[in-house]
Amino acid sequence: MMTFKAAVFDIDGTLAMMDKETGAFTALPGAIEAINTCKAAGMAVVAYTNGTIFTPEHYYAPLARAGIELEPGHMMTPAVVAAHELARLGQKRVMVLAAEGVVEPVREAGVEIVAPKKGAGAVDAVLVGWTRDFDVHMLEAAADALWNGAPLYATSVAPYFASAKGKMMGISGALVAGLQNATGVEHTLFGKPSVAGLTMVSDLTGARPDEMIVIGDDPKLELLMARRAGAFALGVTTGGRDRAAFDAMSPETRAHIVLDTLEDFDLSACQEDFA
Ligand SMILES: [Mg+2]
Incomplete structure (x- = not known):
């Protein structure tokens, strides 16, 4: 069985939703628990959003207020x-x-x-x-x-x-x-779906791409990036893209598993599936 060493989470539509007026985040169901599960398994946890409107530093406090705690340097854009x-x-x-x-x-x-x-x-x-x-x-x-x-x-x-x-x-x-x-x-x-982001995660965490699980709501961005790099690709439909959007990808670029919500996140099942 593959043992993952790092988890790379997308933010918008995956971990949280942002109120565009106030900039406040609300964690999506199961997101905080999924992060805690990965941390408890000894994995590094990285958040990687594809936006460049804000600096990475901008995100730590509003995410923490939503219950999403990240280590310094583990927030990427x-x-x-x-x-x-x-x-x-x-x-x-x-x-x-x-x-x-x-x-x-x-x-x-x-x-x-x-x-x-x-x-x-x-x-x-x-x-x-x-x-x-x-x-x-x-x-x-x-x-x-x-x-x-x-x-x-x-x-x-x-x-x-x-x-x-x-x-x-x-x-x-x-x-x-x-x-x-x-x-x-x-x-x-340099942004998603370029694999450059996961090369950086490797340098940051010591995990190879094939020792990573990438979790996201966009089949053409983080999940395509994951498949290109040889990582495990876990899709969620909480960002508004339905299962048909994931199924529309070719088998070699498609998410390995798609969940309705991170409440259904099962790390060992993903690891067994990837082996
Ligand atoms: Mg997203």
Whole structure:
């Protein structure tokens, strides 16, 4: 039987729901118990959300108020993954077209942040993330850097996000598409479903991807990431995607198990199923 060493939980629709007005989280049924079960089994517990509006630090207190306690450093966003990858790739001077949720973790990792403007000089890479604060001069500066040979990185290229107010446009995906259209430079994705996030979990916890269980509500994001990396993929339908959405994935990219709620979470059953 496989013994899992780490659990990687998605947040929205998996562990909790956020009130968009107040920013407060409410834990979903069984979420706190599932985390406690994993911790009691000696596993590392990591939360990984695909949004980059907020810094990872932003999440600890509101999640703790909802009963979801995370160890320091165990809250991840694609910005943290980007910072980790940029450091690993030795890219020191990076043009960042994104808001504080991306800028801060990348700066903290020791990367020199170059603002996207005319005359910015040579950069090692261009990183695009969520922002509402951009203009044509920034896009032109980023295109210049790409024409000069810099690689293009993205935190997310999701077309839209679900919110209480309906669909919210995926700004970073739109910016990346625009830059690709202008320059022909293809992007590298750091957020889900890129396996870069689970490589970072490995570095953080010492668990190999095939020693991880990944729990999420989006078949095309965290569960696809899990299958690509060789982790166990556990789907939940509490985020609004029904079983048909999970079944629509091809067998090799589909969640191993889908639960109606984390109240039905059974760690040993997952371990036996994976063996
Ligand atoms: Mg989710």
